[in-house]
Amino acid sequence: MTNIKELVDFPIIWSHPVQWGEQDAFGHVNGTVYFRWFENARIDYMNRIDSEVTMHAGRIGPILATIKCDYKRQLKYPDTVHLGTRVSKIGRTSFQLTHAVFSEQHQAVAATGDSTIVILDYDSGIPQRVPDSIRTQIAAMQSSPNQNE
C-alpha cells in the first residue's frame, strides 16, 4: 500500500502487521499497544534526523514529555496498520509529533496520537533549544512527498 490518501500530509509512514497477541480479552487490539506503535513510528522519524541530539548518545537528547491517543475504531487481527507521522508543532525547546493510524481492514484512520518531545540536558534537567540543524531537517522532511516504505 503506497498511496493512502488519508496519510498524504504525513511525510513518514511506518507499517506493521497487527500481531494476534496484541489483542486483549475483549478481542480487540489493547489500548496500550498503540503507544508501542507510536514509539516505533517516533523512533523511525527520529532516526531520519541526522543529529547527535536525537541519538541519546550524549548529554543532551530527546525525552518524551507527554503522549496521548484518541481511539476512533477498534482493531482486530488480522490487519495491517500504517502510521503516518509528522511534526505538528515546534517550539523553543520541544516539538510535537502527530500520528495517524490507518487500518487496512477499515480503510480509515482508527486512531490519532500526539507526542511532545523535549530536548533535555540529562545532567541538569534543563530543557535546551531545539538546534537549527534539527529544525532544518524537519522542515525538509515535512515538505517532501510522502515516503511510504
Place this chain on the structure above:
Amino acid sequence: MTNIKELVDFPIIWSHPVQWGEQDAFGHVNGTVYFRWFENARIDYMNRIDSEVTMHAGRIGPILATIKCDYKRQLKYPDTVHLGTRVSKIGRTSFQLTHAVFSEQHQAVAATGDSTIVILDYDSGIPQRVPDSIRTQIAAMQSSPNQNE
C-alpha cells in the same frame, strides 16, 4: 504505605511493585508501561461500581475514547508505584478518570494521566447517557476517605 499526602484527593489507590522487565534499553520504565498501569487502575476503579453497564457483559458498556500521560520523572526498578484514581469530569455520555503515579523512590508524583470513558451501545455505536446509579456511586466514592489497600 497507607498515607500518601500527594494522593489524598484520590479515593482509590492501586499499588504495584515496578517489574525489572518494565524497563527499556534506556534503563527506565518504558513509556508504554504507564498505560498498562492506568488500565489496571481503571479496571480497579470500575470494579468498585456495581452496574451492568461497567461490566462489559451486555450490549451497553464502557469504551476508552482517549488517554494521555504526562511524564514528570523517570522511574527505575526497584520501586513501588501507587496510582491514585478519581473521576475528574462527568458529562452526559462520558466521564474522565485522572490518575497520579506516586513513586516511593522519588517520594513524588512521577506522572499523571487522564482517561475518557464513553458509555456506548456496542451494536449501534451510539453513546448512551451515564446511568444515574453510576453517577451516584462515583459521587459516593469521591466523597469517601482515601481507600488505600
Place this chain on the structure above:
Amino acid sequence: MTNIKELVDFPIIWSHPVQWGEQDAFGHVNGTVYFRWFENARIDYMNRIDSEVTMHAGRIGPILATIKCDYKRQLKYPDTVHLGTRVSKIGRTSFQLTHAVFSEQHQAVAATGDSTIVILDYDSGIPQRVPDSIRTQIAAMQSSPNQNE
C-alpha cells in the same frame, strides 16, 4: 531475504523487524519477546492448515502444552529476524513445532524453540487424535520448498 540457507529445512518463514521497545534494560531483546515471536510464527503456520480443529472456533482445538527457547546469541535493535517453523514431531494427540530465529545482523541462528500443541476437547479436557486432514496438510507443507514471504 528470500534465501537463508540456515532455514532451508523450515517450510514456513515469518519475518519481523526488531522493535526498539523489545529491548530491556540490558540493551538486548528481552527473553520473553522470543515467545511472542514463536506465537506469531505458530499462528502463521496454523493459519495455513485448513481445518476447523486449528481454528479455535469449535469445541475441539489446539492448546499450547509446553514451549521452550534456547538462546544462542543476544539480539539488539536494529535487526530483522526470520523465524523458520516446521513440524518436528507428530504424535497421536499432539505435534511439536520447531522454530529457528535467524538474525540478519548476526547472519546466524540466534535462538531455537520447540512448542508442543495438543488437540483438545475444550469441554472435557480430553486430548483428541490429530485428524488425518491435518496430518496430510502438515506432510505436504513439510515437503514443499521453503515459502519465504
Place this chain on the structure above:
Amino acid sequence: MTNIKELVDFPIIWSHPVQWGEQDAFGHVNGTVYFRWFENARIDYMNRIDSEVTMHAGRIGPILATIKCDYKRQLKYPDTVHLGTRVSKIGRTSFQLTHAVFSEQHQAVAATGDSTIVILDYDSGIPQRVPDSIRTQIAAMQSSPNQNE
C-alpha cells in the same frame, strides 16, 4: 497466603495479582506472560544472593541460556499467582531454577518452568565456574524454610 503446601519445597515465593491485560483474545493469560513472571521470580531469587557475579555489574555475570514452561491449567483475571522458585540442578558453570506457578483460584499448580543460567565472561563469551560463595548461599537458601512474603 503464607502456607501453600504445593510450594513447600520452594524456598522463595514471588506473588503477583494477575493483571487483566495479561489475558489475550482467548480470555486466558497469554502464554508469554508466564515468562515475564519467571523473570520476576528469577530476579527476586538472584537478588537474595550476595555476589558481584549475580549483579550484572562487572565483566562476569549470569545469562539465561534456556527456559521452558509446561502449562497445566489456563488462568484468568482475577486471580493471584504465587511462584515458588528453587535451584534444581547446579553444574560447573551453570545452574537450573525450577518454578511452580500456584493459582489461588485453582488452588493448584497451573504451570511449571525451568530456567538454566550460565555464569559467563561477557567479554570472552566463555562460561565461568559458579563461584563457591554462590554455591554456599544457594545451599543455605534451599535448606531454609519456605520464605513466603
